[in-house]
Amino acid sequence: MHDFEVVSNREIADGIFSLVISAPKLASALKPGQFVNIAVPGDASSLLRVPLSFYRADAEAGTVELWYAVVGDDTRRLSQMGPGSTSNLLGPGGRGWMVPEGTRKALLVAGGIGVPPVLCLAGMLAEQGVDVDVCLGFGTASKVVGVDEFRALGATVNVCTDDGSLGTHGFCTDPAAELLGEGGYDYVASCGPAVMMKKVAAAAAEAGVYCEVSLERMMSCGFGACNTCNVETVDGMKGACMCGPVFDASKVVVF
Template sequence: MATPTPSPARIHDFAIRENVPVAEGVMRLTIEAPRLAAAIRPGQFMSFAVPGDTTQLIRIPLSFASADAEAGTVTTFYAVVGDGTRRLAAMQPGDTSTVLGPGGHGWTIPAGAKRMLVVAGGIGITPIIAAASLAREAGAEVDAVVGALTAAKLCGIDELKALGCADVRVTTDDGTAGTKGFVTAEVGPLLDRGYDAVLTCGPEPMMRAVAAQARGAETRCQVSLERMMTCGFGACNTCNVETVDGMVGACMHGPVFDARRVVW
């Protein structure tokens, strides 16, 4: 695989505009960072320095759901899973820090795409909202499948509907909302509609299963892979992904990959 071009990431100051819970264990964060808002593209990520622990040197990589270049804001959804995201969740409007971005390569909408399917599992909804937005801007009809463990953890449905997604289907593992089971239960039948591509983000086994379904339906599929990321700009080799072209860094060659290039 070709060496990626140097990372476009820069360090930006940001101030928090909004940081609110939107589902069980999930926050929606909007930051003011005008130059980042103008530069970041759907599927790319940004890495947050979260104040409050001087021993914590590593930034937190997060995807983004939407960016408003005019307002100078970027919005993300994040799951509170450990110390860093707990400290981020405690930050208040007006609090400041720095964010490194934009990082990596995002989604590609095939030229002339008429109909796209986006599939989110859990907090994978964040870059999927951005993917749906990109596909709608390109003039495609978009269907969506959103899965979560349980109804209380679902988020992003309103955002997908507001973007004009035609058919938004929900699955929960416990059946408390939508179809009981995994996203694959809805993705399988939908693939008969014939999509120009499937874009997916969620737990890796879910993406592997969706990629296999897409392949079976002879439909192109892109996946946004999550890896531990120490630097976020190609300097440390902590974010390796095995591909048919060898090991590559997710922060520079990804996080979005053509599913057929990934060695699952």
């Protein structure tokens, strides 16, 4: 358990917030793809924590940045925590990205609020000198996040929106499949809606490229005690909070 203090909490796109917290021990411990489970104060009847992936951790500054969408009561209360507010969280949780050694060119595919763990991964790959192409999908332009951050890391970014208000009109799985068809990749990673990850996994399998997906299942305990987060895999049911959230896509039966 880590206590944390809010450094900043601001809206970066329509209904999407960037939360920076001060939690020095956590900032040194987090690995890309892992998550934290946040207690949001203000409602005694709300017993569950909010699991969130992180975008970046700065061990020197002792800070962690998370991006989240306001979708219900807990995330709404989270968006109201101003600088100086305090609470606690559990983490680092789960198993993060396991990029195969020797990876030289990666394709990353993220949809909506699936961007943060993929952007975090892109940062790690950039540090390792891996060539990164990115396909991002959003409902509409006002919900777009992460494009500048991916580009700042040197990635080539393809943006798609469902309504055509920014970038290519359509789903980001189409350019992703085209890029995979051109070849040259040795690693694919994806986070976003289940249907998107399923398509990405199928395209990667067809191209013969190793693929990981981050399955952000609904969670209750967040530490392996309740089975809420089960994922059906070829090796049986696996809890996303302990065995995931990142899985080898070829092992996942139900995305």
